[in-house]
Structures are given as C-alpha cells and as structure tokens.
Amino acid sequence: MSLSAVCRRAVTVTAGVTALTLGLALPALAHVTINPGSAQQGGFTKVAFRVPNERDDASTSKIEVTFPSDHPLPFVSVKPLPGWDVKVTEGKLPKPVATEYGEITESVTKVTWSGGKIEPGQFQEFEVSMGALPKDTDHLVFPTTQTYTGGEVVKWADEPKADGSEPEHPAPTLKLTPASAEGDDHGHDEASAAPLTPSTTDAAPTVAAIAGTDSSDGTARLLGGAGLLVGLAGLVVGALGLRRGGRTS
Template sequence: MSLRTSARRVAAVAAGVLALTVGLALPAFAHVTIQPGTAEKGSFSKVAFRVPNERDDASTTKLVVDFPLDHPLPFVSVRPLPGWKVEVTEGKLPKPVQSKYGEITKAVTKITWSGGKIEPHQFQEFEVSLGGLPEDTDQLMFPATQTYSSGEVVKWADEPKADGSEAERPVPTLKLVAPSGEDEHGAGPSHSASPSAAASGGPTLHAENVAHSPAASDGTARLLAGAGLAVGVIGLVVAALALRRGRGTPAA
C-alpha cells in the first residue's frame, strides 16, 4: 500500500468519524430551552427562551411559547427585540387561582414572536420578565412551537421520561428553588409591577428596556471542542497505523 493510498484512507476515516460525532452531538444543543434554567420561588426573574436553528436550509421565523395555567403568573413583561413583532395573549383561567397578590382570574396564556428570522447555524434569545413565581411547585413548563421558513413546525412539548432520561423534544422547563439572600422583609426587585393588577384579575404587561445580561452557557462550545478533540485523536491513531503499514509493505 502506498503512502498516498494510506493518506486517502486516513482522510476518509477522519471525515466519517467527524460526521458521525457531529451528527450525534447536534440533538444535545439544538433544543429550545429557557435560560437560566432555575429561579427562586416567589421571585421576579428575567429569563430568555433560547432558540437555535438546527436546519441547514431554512430559517426560524416564528416562536410561540405557551404559559402554564395551573400556576398562572400575575406579572409578565416582554423585552422588545428589534426585527420581531411580539404578541402577548391573555385569557380567562378555567378557575380562579389564589395568590399572595390576590385572586387571579385572567393571565397570560401565550406569547408569540414573528416577523424576524434566525438564520441556519444561529440562535436568538427572547427575553421575558416573570413574577411573582409560584411558591407551591418545583417547576414550570413552557411548551414552545418553532416555525421555519420552509413551513415545518416543531413542537417542544415532551415532558421528561419516567426513567429520568431526556425526551426527544423536551419542553422548556424552569426549575424553582427555595429563596436565598432575601432581606428580612422579603422585599422583591424594585422594578416589579403593582400587585393591584393581579388582584383585579389581569396581569401587568409592559415592554422592559433593561441592560442585557450575558446568557447562561449552554455547553455548546465545550461539546464541539470535545468532538473536535476526539476526532483529532482518532485521526492521529489511524494515521500512525497507516504510515507504519506503508513503511513495512512494498509500494504498489
């Protein structure tokens, strides 16, 4: 076997390993998620719905996020996003829900972003301020629907499996944890909306122009770096074996 033939085989093997590695890794970070993934119970928190575009031949043009009705949120604020139109939908609850702000009879049921575009291999974050988060549950689920310019619609609404493994299209989930660092009066953030809005049965909605904070790491960079390292190691091993055979065998 000639060195040229060995080199061709090494390149083919490396390309195949790279394609397989990247193909297996893509589902791990192509999900629609909520960032950060945790917030304190009873608090006001700013979160972002992170939407990657995992298609090579279409752009994401619409996102619809459904809000929980069993634990309605009294206060919802949407941060404007240039190039995108946002529509906040309110609805009457199946039955009134009691909260520390009063009885809630109407709340946000979904938020729709449209008119913009997330190109292939890009992502976008859609920011929302939520409050007051419930204190009687450990998580809130926000089913999301992602629409592409090709007409394809993907629903991210699968709940975790019974065995604890990740679902195929996991629902964006906000974990709620016990409060920490509150003052003795349990005072909330200064930008919180007036509780009287919740008592009257309707959430308070407004566009919130606040400084952008760095998004929580989604691990994508580390995942790709790991995949690249694995491919590099495999390529070196295969190349070494091929060169050793080439030296020990007469040229064809």
C-alpha cells in the same frame, strides 16, 4: 495490503465515525432553552427564550411560547425586540388559582413573536419578565412552537423525564429553588439590595485617620527642618563672632 493503504482506510473510518457522532449530537444540542435555567420560588425574574435556527435552507420566522395554566403568573411583561412583532395572549384559566395576590381567574397563556427572521447559523433571545413565581412546585414548563419560512413547524413540548434523560424535543423548563433565608421573596438583585458592611462604613474614618497622620508627620518634619536651619544660622553667627574677636585682639 500495504501499510499506506491500511493507514488511509483507518483515517477514512475514523472520519466517518466522527461525522456520524457529530451528526447525532448536534440536533440534541440545538434546541430552544430558557436562560437562566433557574430562579427562586416566590420571586420575580427576567428570562430569555434562546432560539437557535436548526435549518440550512430556511429561517425561523415565528416563535410561540405557551405559559403554564396550572401555575399561572400574575405579572408578565415583554421586552421589545427590533424587527419582531410581539403579541401577548390572555385567557381564562381552567379553574381559579389562589395566590398571595388573590384568586387568579385569567393570566397570560401565550406570547408570540413574528415578523422577524433568525437566519441559518444564528440564534435569537426573546426576553420576558415574570412573577411572582409559585412556591408549590420545583419547575415551570414553557412549551414552544418554532415555525420556519418553508412552512415547517417544530414543537418543543416534551416535559423532563423522570430519569433525568433528555427527551427528543424538550420544552424550555425553568427550575425553581427555595428562597434563601437571608433574601426576601421578590428576587431583587443582591448587589443593589445588599446592606452596608462594616468595612464599607469604616472606610471614611479610616481614610480620615490616615490623612491626619500624614498631615502631622509633614508638620513635624517642617518644624524640624526650620529648627535645623536656625541652629545652622546660630553656628555661622558664632563662628563669625570668634573670627572678629581674634582680629581685634
């Protein structure tokens, strides 16, 4: 076999392996996720369910997100999305759940978006504000059903595995972390809630001090220049007086 034939065969085999690897990897990457993926326990948060379209010959036309009933969320609101109709479904819980806001017997069980389209090669984000997040669990699972225009239905409902590996159809999962000692339990934006620091409160006096120094320096320079002019004038007058005295004598 010639060297060129060997090279061609090596290139063909490499391309085939690469295509197979990509073919196996892409479906694992293209699944419904929740962003951001974590929030503080006891707080409020805004998340987006990010839905990619996985099909080349169909569009995503409906998304159903199921909310947890074992850790119900007292407050849920949905951001309108142009081109999509949204329906928030509430229902009775299997059993009442005690929270800091009182006993909850009903909560949001499902949010459904329909009427729009996620075309092939595109994705869409569906935003929800919710809270207060529970303090007695480290994650919340939101099983999601994705429906395509061709009638295909994909259920993203597999819970995280104990060994950390990813299941075939992982459900969007929000990790919950303990609230920080310095922050409150309501998840407010840190930038808007941050107290004034010493450097911030000292800014005005510092600027004022610098301005005062510049002003005094300018005044001193002005007075010094005026004194110099008066001195020069005196020298001129003196010189003229000497010249006149010499002529008179």
